[in-house]
Amino acid sequence: MFHDDFGIEESDEELPPVITRNSRNSIISAAEKCGWLQKRSKKYHNSWRYRYFALIDNKLYYYKTPSEKIPLGVYNFDQLCFDIQAFPKVNPKIITLIPINSPHRLYLKSSNLSDLQNWASALCSSILQSKGKEHELSSNRTKSKFWKHEIIFSKDMPSIAETGDLLIFKAQTPNSLKSTYTYVSFLIKYPNQGLGVLHANTTEGVEIIMWEKFIETCKFVRTSNIILRKLRVERTDEMLLKLEEFVKKVDKKKYRLSPVELLQRNNDHNISNDLQVYSAELVASALKYLGLMSSEVPVNSLSPKDFSMESNLSLMGARLSGNSSVEFDVD
Structure with missing residues (x-):
């Protein structure tokens, strides 16, 4: 284990396997963008874990592996207003999704800066066209750990x-x-x-x-x-x-x-x-x-x-x- 610029433990997890779009998961198969990213996890003492993400219908799903049919969580941009912070100077390989009026943060990163830039662009586009952003929907209407169950x-x-x-x-x-x-x-x-x-x-x-x-x-x-x-x-x-x-x-x-x-x-x-x-x-x-x-x-x-x-x-x-x-x- 080692620490990144945020003082967060970095996982020495092995890189996930390369896969194709030939997935039996209908969400992933139809996704606008999908792929592996590292997600910061409080469950694992703020270390980073690889998760497979899929962006579709203004929703960001994530799975432990792309072969699974049930996601570990989903961020619905139509139900909640999010801001996005990409590439801060302190660590230019991190994207942060910030739901308004909520202490929750979703931290994502990748060693591939080009891929992360594509993710930032896709997420920004999805958020800007979402109902959550249009109506500035607040997390006051949602339950705690809202991302676990849509x-x-x-x-x-x-x-x-x-x-x-x-x-x-x-x-x-x-x-x-x-x-x-x-x-x-x-x-x-x-x-x-x-x-x-x-x-x-x-x-x-x-x-x-x-x-x-x-x-x-x-x-x-x-x-x-x-x-x-x-x-x-x-x-x-x-x-x-x-x-x-x-x-x-x-x-x-x-x-x-x-x-x-x-x-x-x-x-x-x-x-x-x-x-x-x-x-x-x-x-x-x-x-x-x-x-x-x-x-x-x-x-x-x-x-x-x-x-x-x-x-x-x-x-x-x-x-x-x-x-x-x-x-x-x-x-």
């Missing part, structure tokens, strides 16, 4: 979510620290009426419920961890007309099992397990109808987990963003 508040959903975005629900498994994916929904944004949820249930069948009613009446909403994954796609008039056709086809369509499926199930089978699969089938059918999913994918083979970041669902002409946690209260 958060969207429930009351902001109607203004943030767009048609085609997905809601994925996770519930804690009894007597286990593990959580399971229980449900997935397709969102529809109405210009004059707000945000609707294309919802499947065992009584009413398929229906569209407005967001406010959805979070009030669906019991599992408040007992689940809710994840928003935004659909990154060009929303053309043709696509929206196709969606309108799809909604008319499935509206009020009852959830039911065929006689063969019923015979295959045990008496103690939990009907909610079938509803989980049906919710995934409904979302997959919508994506197929819009031409965003291959016709070769059998929709009844998918589960809510297949729409999560843990899976690598392939879409055509579109992609799903990283996870944003939907929360109801601010601590």
Whole structure:
């Protein structure tokens, strides 16, 4: 170990391997810029650790390795205003990201000055065009360690979510620290009426419920961890007309099992397990109808987990963003 000009311990970690863009991680594959940087870590006594960074959609993700699908953290420039300090005289190989009204600092560096300059340019451009910078959004709205879990508040959903975005629900498994994916929904944004949820249930069948009613009446909403994954796609008039056709086809369509499926199930089978699969089938059918999913994918083979970041669902002409946690209260 040795000390840099800040008196911070330098890691003698080996250089990470060189990789190509051939990554199974959809965020990294589509990133505007990605690569290895060193990040200062308080966890390791302010030493520097290599992390793999990806800049996309005004968000800076970082991973332990590029093969991982779940990031260690994400800085969302649209939710928080950042300043950037690049190449201070005391150490010209460091970039510092500074969220306003927050003591937190993200220190990044690289031995490759040219690459670091490119990172500084890309980060500066992303920050300047972000909603956080435009509206000078403060960290007062965010939780501590906001970069560990990207958060969207429930009351902001109607203004943030767009048609085609997905809601994925996770519930804690009894007597286990593990959580399971229980449900997935397709969102529809109405210009004059707000945000609707294309919802499947065992009584009413398929229906569209407005967001406010959805979070009030669906019991599992408040007992689940809710994840928003935004659909990154060009929303053309043709696509929206196709969606309108799809909604008319499935509206009020009852959830039911065929006689063969019923015979295959045990008496103690939990009907909610079938509803989980049906919710995934409904979302997959919508994506197929819009031409965003291959016709070769059998929709009844998918589960809510297949729409999560843990899976690598392939879409055509579109992609799903990283996870944003939907929360109801601010601590």
